[in-house]
Amino acid sequence: MFIIYGVYFCLFYSLYYIIKKFFIISPELRQIPSLPLIQTILFNLKFYLAREPLLGVIRHCLIESLNKHGILKYFDTSKKEWIIAISKPELMKEVFHRTDEFQKLGKNDQKMAKAEFEFIGYDNLLYEIKDVAHLRHRKVSNPAFTHGFPPELFGNLAIELFEVMDKVSEKSPTLEIHHFTKSFSLDVIGLAAFDCNFGGIKGILTTKSELEKAYDTTIDGMSDMKYVIFPILEKIPGFRRPELFNRINYLNGVMLDIIKEHNDDDDYDGPRDLLYYMLKAEEARDDLKSRLTTEELLNNMKLFLTTGHETSSISLAAAIYFLGMNQECQEKAREEAIRIMGDEKKNIIPNSKQIKELKYINMVIKETLRIHPSAPITTVRRTQKDTRLGEYAIKEGAILILEIYASHHFEESWEESYKFKPERFANERDTANKYFPFGSGSRICIGMNFSLNEQRVFLAMLVRKYSWKVTEPNIHKDQLQVKPTLYGFAAPKNLEIDFKRRY
Numbered sequence: 408m409f410i411i412y413g414v415y416f417c418l419f420y421s422l423y424y425i426i427k428k429f430f431i432i433s434p435e436l437r438q439i440p441s442l443p444l445i446q447t448i449l450f451n452l453k454f455y456l457a458r459e460p461l462l463g464v465i466r467h468c469l470i471e472s473l474n475k476h477g478i479l480k481y482f483d484t485s486k487k488e489w490i491i492a493i494s495k496p497e498l499m500k501e502v503f504h505r506t507d508e509f510q511k512l513g514k515n516d517q518k519m520a521k522a523e524f525e526f527i528g529y530d531n532l533l534y535e536i537k538d539v540a541h542l543r544h545r546k547v548s549n550p551a552f553t554h555g556f557p558p559e560l561f562g563n564l565a566i567e568l569f570e571v572m573d574k575v576s577e578k579s580p581t582l583e584i585h586h587f588t589k590s591f592s593l594d595v596i597g598l599a600a601f602d603c604n605f606g607g608i609k610g611i612l613t614t615k616s617e618l619e620k621a622y623d624t625t626i627d628g629m630s631d632m633k634y635v636i637f638p639i640l641e642k643i644p645g646f647r648r649p650e651l652f653n654r655i656n657y658l659n660g661v662m663l664d665i666i667k668e669h670n671d672d673d674d675y676d677g678p679r680d681l682l683y684y685m686l687k688a689e690e691a692r693d694d695l696k697s698r699l700t701t702e703e704l705l706n707n708m709k710l711f712l713t714t715g716h717e718t719s720s721i722s723l724a725a726a727i728y729f730l731g732m733n734q735e736c737q738e739k740a741r742e743e744a745i746r747i748m749g750d751e752k753k754n755i756i757p758n759s760k761q762i763k764e765l766k767y768i769n770m771v772i773k774e775t776l777r778i779h780p781s782a783p784i785t786t787v788r789r790t791q792k793d794t795r796l797g798e799y800a801i802k803e804g805a806i807l808i809l810e811i812y813a814s815h816h817f818e819e820s821w822e823e824s825y826k827f828k829p830e831r832f833a834n835e836r837d838t839a840n841k842y843f844p845f846g847s848g849s850r851i852c853i854g855m856n857f858s859l860n861e862q863r864v865f866l867a868m869l870v871r872k873y874s875w876k877v878t879e880p881n882i883h884k885d886q887l888q889v890k891p892t893l894y895g896f897a898a899p900k901n902l903e904i905d906f907k908r909r910y
């Protein structure tokens with residue numbers, strides 16, 4: 408009886424708190440256009456209750472109003488706060504660059520499921536908020552990413568994937584392509600980050616490796632919004648997830664061992680992976696205090712794994728979709744790859760010089776990331792002091808979200824924004840100030856060039872080997888449909904493609 412009253416009390420108190428917050432609107436907030444009430448209700452119901460994917464909710468509830476105003480406020484019942492969403496490129500750029508005024512959320516402010524906390528924690532490159540702390544992580548990680556990776560890293564795994572695709576298509580030429588690009592990207596980032604093969608590609612034909620199983624369970628566990636909104640569930644019998652936390656512990660242990668192996672061996676002569684370069688950058692630091700702890704290093708490695716794997720695999724699947732829907736673009740991409748890499752009927756990995764010459768394929772990748780950015784929004788920012796943003800006064804404490812997807816469809820900036828036109832990127836200067844698939848400023852994506860190279864090599868090899876079209880009938884006729892996934896990334900839902908081998 409006591410427990411039931413307790414639950415009722417909590418529910419009523421939450422409701423009272425939400426209603427109170429909803430009606431308290433500061434004068435600064437008042438001047439910002441509001442999302443209409445009906446859309447606000449729909450947004451909250453669809454995202455939090457029906458657990459629809461973030462991009463779907465943005466498309467249904469936000470984009471029309473964002474296109475009208477470029478900035479708007481809406482009430483978020485999970486955060487119990489008014490959110491300012493921004494899609495006007497000039498305003499977005501300011502927020503990206505004024506990092507002292509618009510900071511990511513701090514530890515006490517951040518809603519994080521226990522699973523995410525146990526896996527990547529707060530102390531990592533993504534979540535450090537203060538410039539100095541962030542720079543500490545960035546200085547160790549930057550050299551690792553600027554080193555560049557040999558095209559063979561991506562190319563050999565592409566060949567392995569093609570073999571599996573050919574085997575699977577002996578039964579049917581229709582492949583759910585995101586399943587394949589996901590396995591590819593997982594193996595790429597595992598090898599690149601710490602020379603660890605997750606066996607994702609092999610796992611398509613056989614059973615998944617223990618490592619991949621543990622990783623998949625971890626990502627699913629981190630993505631479950633129920634546990635982000637109601638962390639108390641982790642303590643309630645019937646909702647607890649012991650299997651998940653066992654798997655996370657297992658993964659953490661494996662990765663810790665890898666770090667120790669790299670660290671303990673003075674004559675380490677293994678592969679030059681991200682971890683190798685990060686440890687080298689650590690050694691080179693005179694100031695011992697500024698060095699990262701083993702736990703911070705570990706958190707960053709796991710962060711690279713999750714962010715790098717999901718985003719690149721989505722982008723690759725989306726590029727395959729757009730090329731499947733726009734056959735003339737696919738043909739152009741193929742002509743370019745053949746012109747540069749030759750038309751011998753065998754797999755060829757482009758070298759670094761050839762990769763630079765793949766101008767059209769590069770434009771295809773950029774246009775894909777414009778029309779379907781893997782990350783439709785940025786992480787949330789909180790305003791640190793009363794300030795101005797364009798014509799708007801913004802009060803200390805206000806929460807901002809930069810709407811990457813909506814800004815890439817902002818009608819004032821992009822003509823026929825829903826049309827796939829790689830030629831938009833023929834001249835870099837035309838798009839420089841309104842294109843943010845990787846963010847901008849000091850928090851710009853650290854894996855940008857890594858991912859772009861992975862995509863260039865993979866797509867150039869794919870168009871040489873296959874031609875394809877999107878299977879008919881499909882749910883993606885008008886737009887690429889998505890499913891809920893980690894961090895609201897825009898993962899395609901059941902994207903079936905018919906492949907035909909050219910050799």
Ligand code: HEM
Pocket residue numbers: 532533534545596710711712714715716718719722776780781782784785786787843844845846847849850851852853854855857858
């Ligand atoms: C298509 C591929 C990718 C896309 C679209 C993408 C997108 C983004 C975006 C938009 C941000 C900025 C978030 C913000 O400002 O709140 C970001 C940050 C970040 N990304 Fe990526 N990303 C991609 C690939 C990768 C890869 C391959 C890695 C690692 C291997 C990676 C690791 C990170 C990290 C660590 C940050 C935080 C950087 C910082 O705060 O200093 N991303 N990414």
